[in-house]
Amino acid sequence: MQQKVLSTIEEIKIYSDPYRIQILNMFNKQGRPSTVKEIADKLGEVPAKVHYHVKKLEKIGLLTIVSTREINGIVAKYYEPFQGEIHLRHEDEDHSPLKQVFRSETLKLLNEMYEQSRQMFMKQAEHGENMFGQISDMTLYASREEVEKLFKDITKMCEPYTKRNEQKEDQEVFQLFTTMSQHVDEPTESQKSKVSQDQPGGQSSKAKNDAKEI
Numbered sequence: 389m390q391q392k393v394l395s396t397i398e399e400i401k402i403y404s405d406p407y408r409i410q411i412l413n414m415f416n417k418q419g420r421p422s423t424v425k426e427i428a429d430k431l432g433e434v435p436a437k438v439h440y441h442v443k444k445l446e447k448i449g450l451l452t453i454v455s456t457r458e459i460n461g462i463v464a465k466y467y468e469p470f471q472g473e474i475h476l477r478h479e480d481e482d483h484s485p486l487k488q489v490f491r492s493e494t495l496k497l498l499n500e501m502y503e504q505s506r507q508m509f510m511k512q513a514e515h516g517e518n519m520f521g522q523i524s525d526m527t528l529y530a531s532r533e534e535v536e537k538l539f540k541d542i543t544k545m546c547e548p549y550t551k552r553n554e555q556k557e558d559q560e561v562f563q564l565f566t567t568m569s570q571h572v573d574e575p576t577e578s579q580k581s582k583v584s585q586d587q588p589g590g591q592s593s594k595a596k597n598d599a600k601e602i
Contacts, residue, residue, distance in 0.1 A: 390472030392449055397489055399448045400476060404497035408441050409504060412450060412469055417561055419552025421454045421466035442467065450474075471550055473543060498567075505565035527571070539568055 394400055402408065414427050428438040445451040446467070454468045476494050528535065546564065553559060 391475060392470055392472055393475045393477055394448065395477045400490060400493040402444045402448050404493050406500045408445055409500055411438060411441055412445065415467065415469040421468045423464045423466055505563065508563050535568065
């Protein structure tokens with residue numbers, strides 16, 4: 389499967405915009421290459437507004453023109469969304485200003501993806517006549533390498549279902565949203581106190597002992 393690495397602040401900001409995530413979701417929901425007008429009609433928006441955001445997504449490779457067709461003298465461009473894995477990566481120092489901006493934009497992206505997935509699930513639960521929804525919450529015990537392989541295997545298993553098959557009349561649209569994170573223990577009060585003392589403006593226990601010896 390293809391991989392797309394977003395490593396600059398500009399790329400993350402383009403991707404993390406809530407409206408652009410909606411546009412990408414709609415392209416994916418179409419299950420086929422679509423024009424800006426088709427997506428605008430689905431969203432109830434004017435094409436010019438959607439076109440602006442489509443060009444931004446095209447710039448970072450999340451939308452690609454795969455074909456064109458002349459319709460009534462106008463060239464219609466058909467876009468296809470990127471179907472591979474999207475990785476967020478930043479190589480600056482841990483405490484640099486750019487690193488903090490990167491983390492902030494990444495959190496904004498995750499919050500938006502969580503929220504949109506939640507809204508879709510709740511909308512189906514409240515208004516769907518034949519509700520179908522699955523929720524799972526599992527704790528896994530594995531090495532980092534094993535977990536990375538598991539995530540890749542899950543993604544690969546989903547590949548046959550990411551394209552609409554026009555020959556199957558019984559196909560419906562489902563949304564699968566997955567996250568996998570490593571468990572991190574909350575620091576104890578004593579650990580929080582030590583971190584506070586070691587930070588600039590605080591005085592560590594070692595510094596206090598050294599002061600006494602002087």
